[in-house]
Amino acid sequence: MQDQSDKITALQLRLTLAAAEAQRPASEVTLLAVSKTRTPEQVKHAVDCGLTSFGENYLQEALKKVAALKSLALDWHFIGPIQSNKTRQIAENFAWVHSIDRLKIAQRLSAQRPANMPPLNVCLQVNIDNEPTKAGFGSSELLQLVTEIARLPNLRLRGLMTIPEVRTDIQEQRIPFYQLGKLKDEINESLDNSQKLDTLSMGMSADLEAAILEGATIVRVGTDIFGPRSTTAG
Numbered sequence: 755m756q757d758q759s760d761k762i763t764a765l766q767l768r769l770t771l772a773a774a775e776a777q778r779p780a781s782e783v784t785l786l787a788v789s790k791t792r793t794p795e796q797v798k799h800a801v802d803c804g805l806t807s808f809g810e811n812y813l814q815e816a817l818k819k820v821a822a823l824k825s826l827a828l829d830w831h832f833i834g835p836i837q838s839n840k841t842r843q844i845a846e847n848f849a850w851v852h853s854i855d856r857l858k859i860a861q862r863l864s865a866q867r868p869a870n871m872p873p874l875n876v877c878l879q880v881n882i883d884n885e886p887t888k889a890g891f892g893s894s895e896l897l898q899l900v901t902e903i904a905r906l907p908n909l910r911l912r913g914l915m916t917i918p919e920v921r922t923d924i925q926e927q928r929i930p931f932y933q934l935g936k937l938k939d940e941i942n943e944s945l946d947n948s949q950k951l952d953t954l955s956m957g958m959s960a961d962l963e964a965a966i967l968e969g970a971t972i973v974r975v976g977t978d979i980f981g982p983r984s985t986t987a988g
């Protein structure tokens with residue numbers, strides 16, 4: 755437990771230093787704690803250390819945690835692969851979805867968002883390195899679909915998310931993040947003022963400095979908050 759609070763303190767220092775180097779206010783960067791495979795107790799401890807936004811990849815696991823921690827009023831973000839038969843439960847239980855990778859998923863989430871909830875904040879996942887095995891829109895496909903998605907009534911299209919190929923050198927890591935920022939700028943030229951994208955969800959434990967230098971507004975961090983995940987649990 756002490757270990758976890760030390761990790762969070764160290765991570766917050768990294769975020770502050772990276773924002774300073776980028777000459778950006780640290781308040782522009784939200785820390786999303788990726789809590790997949792972690793217990794409700796581990797999440798609760800992270801809340802006691804001041805964190806309020808949590809990201810989950812696996813729906814059944816996430817729903818149990820959301821229910822167990824309901825009294826804490828946390829911001830839950832869905833960041834994992836989305837099957838179309840799971841969209842209703844995602845629309846009913848999350849504040850944000852980062853991993854929309856096809857039009858049909860966006861349409862279903864909008865149709866299934868309960869009327870008594872605020873619009874669902876969404877990011878579109880971009881396969882920025884064009885990896886054949888990875889989910890996400892291609893850049894040109896996205897440019898064609900984005901105005902249609904932005905019009906869906908119960909979604910609020912906030913921005914773009916990406917998981918680039920693993921690179922170790924920080925200058926190399928910056929390249930796909932720079933490209934995602936350019937794509938966001940390009941999309942914003944085609945959207946009305948009230949619809950402009952304000953979010954870049956990019957950067958994880960190993961590359962968050964590079965992401966912040968290129969304009970990340972949400973970094974998604976698991977390992978450097980909670981420690982290594984056991985490989986079997988994902």
Ligand SMILES: *Cc1c(COP(=O)(O)O)cnc(C)c1O
Pocket residue numbers: 788790811833834917958959960974975976977978
């Ligand atoms: C697991 C995961 C993360 C966190 O990765 P770490 O390397 O543990 O920080 C971030 N984003 C997504 C989409 C993930 O699945």
